[in-house]
Amino acid sequence: MDFNDTPAEAAYRAKVRAWIEANAAEYLEPPAEPWGLDEFVARSKAWQARKHDAGYVGLTWPKEVGGQGLSPMHQIIFNQEESRTYVPTGLYSIGLGMCIPTVFTHGAPDIIARYVPKALRGEEVWCQLFSEPVAGSDLAAIRTRAVRDGDRWVVNGQKVWTSFAHRSDFGIIVTRTDFDAPKHKGLTMFIVDMKAPGVEVRPIRQMSGSSDFNEVFFTDVVIPDTHRLGAVGDGWKVSLTTLMHERLAVGGKPRHAPGYRTLIDVARSIETDSGPAIERADVRQRIADTYIADEGVKLTQMRALSALSKGAIPGPEQSIAKVVVAKTMQDMSAFALDLAEGAGLAVAPGSDLERLQGSYMWSAGLRIAGGTDEILRNIIAERVLGLPGDLRPDKDTPFSQIKPL
Amino acid sequence: MDFDLSDDAKTLREAARKFLDAEAGPAVARRAMEGEAPHDATLWAKVVEQGWPAARVPEAHGGLGLGADEACVLAEEVGRSLAPVPLLSTMAVIEALLLAGTDAQKAAWLPRLASGEAIGCLAWAEGAKSPAQMPAARLEDGRLTGSKAPVADGLSATVAVVTVASADGPAMALVPLQAAGVTVAPLQSLDLVRRAATLAFAGAAAEPLGTAQDWVTLCERLAVLHAWEALGTAAAAMEMTLAYAKDRQAFGLRIGRYQAVKHKLADMYIKGELARAHAMHGCWAWGSGAPELAQAAAAARLASLDALRFTAEESVQLHGGIGFTWEHDCQFYYRRARQIAGALGSRAHWADRLVRALELRNRAAA
Numbered sequence: 001m002d003f004n005d006t007p008a009e010a011a012y013r014a015k016v017r018a019w020i021e022a023n024a025a026e027y028l029e030p031p032a033e034p035w036g037l038d039e040f041v042a043r044s045k046a047w048q049a050r051k052h053d054a055g056y057v058g059l060t061w062p063k064e065v066g067g068q069g070l071s072p073m074h075q076i077i078f079n080q081e082e083s084r085t086y087v088p089t090g091l092y093s094i095g096l097g098m099c100i101p102t103v104f105t106h107g108a109p110d111i112i113a114r115y116v117p118k119a120l121r122g123e124e125v126w127c128q129l130f131s132e133p134v135a136g137s138d139l140a141a142i143r144t145r146a147v148r149d150g151d152r153w154v155v156n157g158q159k160v161w162t163s164f165a166h167r168s169d170f171g172i173i174v175t176r177t178d179f180d181a182p183k184h185k186g187l188t189m190f191i192v193d194m195k196a197p198g199v200e201v202r203p204i205r206q207m208s209g210s211s212d213f214n215e216v217f218f219t220d221v222v223i224p225d226t227h228r229l230g231a232v233g234d235g236w237k238v239s240l241t242t243l244m245h246e247r248l249a250v251g252g253k254p255r256h257a258p259g260y261r262t263l264i265d266v267a268r269s270i271e272t273d274s275g276p277a278i279e280r281a282d283v284r285q286r287i288a289d290t291y292i293a294d295e296g297v298k299l300t301q302m303r304a305l306s307a308l309s310k311g312a313i314p315g316p317e318q319s320i321a322k323v324v325v326a327k328t329m330q331d332m333s334a335f336a337l338d339l340a341e342g343a344g345l346a347v348a349p350g351s352d353l354e355r356l357q358g359s360y361m362w363s364a365g366l367r368i369a370g371g372t373d374e375i376l377r378n379i380i381a382e383r384v385l386g387l388p389g390d391l392r393p394d395k396d397t398p399f400s401q402i403k404p405l
Numbered sequence: 406m407d408f409d410l411s412d413d414a415k416t417l418r419e420a421a422r423k424f425l426d427a428e429a430g431p432a433v434a435r436r437a438m439e440g441e442a443p444h445d446a447t448l449w450a451k452v453v454e455q456g457w458p459a460a461r462v463p464e465a466h467g468g469l470g471l472g473a474d475e476a477c478v479l480a481e482e483v484g485r486s487l488a489p490v491p492l493l494s495t496m497a498v499i500e501a502l503l504l505a506g507t508d509a510q511k512a513a514w515l516p517r518l519a520s521g522e523a524i525g526c527l528a529w530a531e532g533a534k535s536p537a538q539m540p541a542a543r544l545e546d547g548r549l550t551g552s553k554a555p556v557a558d559g560l561s562a563t564v565a566v567v568t569v570a571s572a573d574g575p576a577m578a579l580v581p582l583q584a585a586g587v588t589v590a591p592l593q594s595l596d597l598v599r600r601a602a603t604l605a606f607a608g609a610a611a612e613p614l615g616t617a618q619d620w621v622t623l624c625e626r627l628a629v630l631h632a633w634e635a636l637g638t639a640a641a642a643m644e645m646t647l648a649y650a651k652d653r654q655a656f657g658l659r660i661g662r663y664q665a666v667k668h669k670l671a672d673m674y675i676k677g678e679l680a681r682a683h684a685m686h687g688c689w690a691w692g693s694g695a696p697e698l699a700q701a702a703a704a705a706r707l708a709s710l711d712a713l714r715f716t717a718e719e720s721v722q723l724h725g726g727i728g729f730t731w732e733h734d735c736q737f738y739y740r741r742a743r744q745i746a747g748a749l750g751s752r753a754h755w756a757d758r759l760v761r762a763l764e765l766r767n768r769a770a771a
């Protein structure tokens with residue numbers, strides 16, 4: 001056990017740090033003014049290309065698909081160093097974290113050659129078209145229909161909660177190709193061109209006021225059969241590849257989201273009825289609780305990556321990360337805003353309290369996105385602890401005949 | 406970076422688990438609860454034979470010279486099996502000697518503790534005081550006066566580390582317990598398996614042991630050690646409850662199918678994993694002498710206390726009425742959770758220590 005770098009890791013870290021300092025000089029502080037979407041996309045593309053050309057993308061991916069073939073430890077080190085800055089990376093977290101690994105795991109060689117390099121360099125942005133209005137937690141209930149027509153497929157339906165669909169060039173889409181098979185058996189996955197005729201993207205405004213995701217409508221959209229990922233009817237299995245990568249791609253506290261350090265700073269600045277907030281036992285316990293949750297998740301992920309670098313496969317164990325982090329964000333930010341009395345309500349741009357207000361709004365969505373707290377607890381209970389599954393009375397019924405009990 | 410136990414520690418854990426599965430467990434704990442002996446002497450003799458008290462003692466003093474990793478996995482297995490033996494108390498005294506003992510003190514006590522000839526106990530508690538508050542006990546001219554309670558394994562021990570007042574805060578003294586001026590009396594403890602005592606000193610011969618800072622550091626190392634113990638105890642309670650949830654039926658289903666039940670078990674797992682991650686960090690900081698020890702140890706203690714308390718409480722709850730009976734094993738975990746929580750400073754005490762450590766680090770960084 002060693003929580004410090006080995007000499008080789010320290011050398012890699014020094015190299016990464018020097019490169020980041022030389023290339024991300026403009027991102028060492030948070031932006032003075034929040035970027036608009038266009039500027040965010042432009043800056044994201046520029047940073048991704050710079051990283052790509054220096055050999056810092058696809059670190060753990062195989063070399064034959066354009067990766068660097070390095071260990072998860074290299075990825076941890078790069079992420080740690082990159083997260084000291086405010087470079088924009090979120091545009092690619094879904095594409096490179098989930099979609100492209102699915103493409104290079106299940107796609108034909110010419111498909112990999114066509115799509116993976118451009119995705120790695122950030123020239124093309126990807127989105128993940130999974131959820132639908134009637135299929136959120138119950139993903140296998142999707143209804144978007146793909147019908148075969150010779151060597152092509154025609155897609156009709158609607159997806160929702162699709163992050164960055166409005167800025168994406170391509171997406172991976174799970175569709176139903178057999179309505180008479182049981183729900184998990186009739187699905188098929190494709191690559192879809194988001195600029196194809198019949199694709200309509202409508203941004204959704206979130207309760208926070210911003211619009212990070214969309215609903216996407218498909219009307220007679222044509223997909224060549226060459227763009228199928230995996231066998232017809234194997235869409236559920238293919239989507240599990242995506243979700244396995246998702247486990248590693250999301251989960252920890254979002255970069256620069258307020259944590260225990262922010263709570264310490266806020267508590268230092270507030271005088272309460274019973275003296276300085278930082279001296280109050282309840283405040284100190286909350287700081288401790290926040291540290292235990294956020295650092296505990298970080299250390300848990302590092303344990304998992306250690307296991308991964310020794311040959312383990314990312315398992316459902318990682319489901320704990322988001323369950324812990326999202327609720328901790330919500331609890332901690334509500335606690336800090338309470339401490340601030342009226343100032344916790346008034347929005348003061350650029351302040352710690354404003355960041356906490358943002359975190360309070362955002363955490364409500366984070367508890368749902370990518371698997372709700374409840375679904376993740378089911379996954380832990382069933383896949384890790386081996387408890388019997390929830391009753392799923394529709395599991396073996398042909399999809400077209402499912403009726404709710 | 407390698408966030409995993411050494412292979413040696415894993416091998417020791419496996420051996421310890423196999424041994425204790427056969428020799429200890431709730432039935433043995435119940436026998437100890439219903440008997441009169443301060444600990445299970447037969448089991449203790451076998452534990453000594455396994456060489457566990459010798460684990461941390463350097464080879465020069467007749468020990469095995471093992472690291473913090475090995476000490477932690479032994480604590481985990483003692484916690485899991487509820488073994489009624491004074492191993493962790495003895496390890497606490499060994500750790501105090503390693504940290505703060507003079508050469509003469511080490512030479513006098515380490516070989517005897519390693520061989521099982523001597524049994525140790527840690528006598529710091531004085532009622533409602535925290536480990537940081539000044540004890541009333543005094544060491545003057547080699548004579549110890551004062552009273553300590555509750556002292557886990559005090560009825561079994563032959564030597565104690567006792568905290569006394571000093572100008573710099575609580576400090577330690579080393580006291581052989583057979584000497585004149587020492588009275589050891591049984592004390593009714595909430596934990597009926599790990600017995601406790603009141604130790605009274607009326608001018609007993611004692612030696613100072615290290616500095617006030619050594620006591621601070623010892624508390625940190627023991628916070629890590631007992632965090633591992635708590636992980637083991639929580640894991641055993643959870644496994645017992647998991648087996649019950651997979652077996653018990655209600656309304657035509659195994660109760661483990663109901664989300665109200667499975668989500669509690671998922672929460673036990675989540676809290677246990679967070680605690681394990683912090684306990685690993687603490688173990689590394691202890692073993693490597695890293696400056697993060699203060700922070701890592703406090704976090705390990707807090708996270709493990711949270712996991713153990715939740716698991717012990719919800720284990721009773723998920724078992725329903727049967728879990729509340731004297732005959733059921735739930736009570737062992739429920740009571741042990743209190744014992745571990747009360748034995749080395751409360752949650753509030755350690756939360757304050759954690760935040761102090763974070764503030765110091767932030768100041769150093771700024």
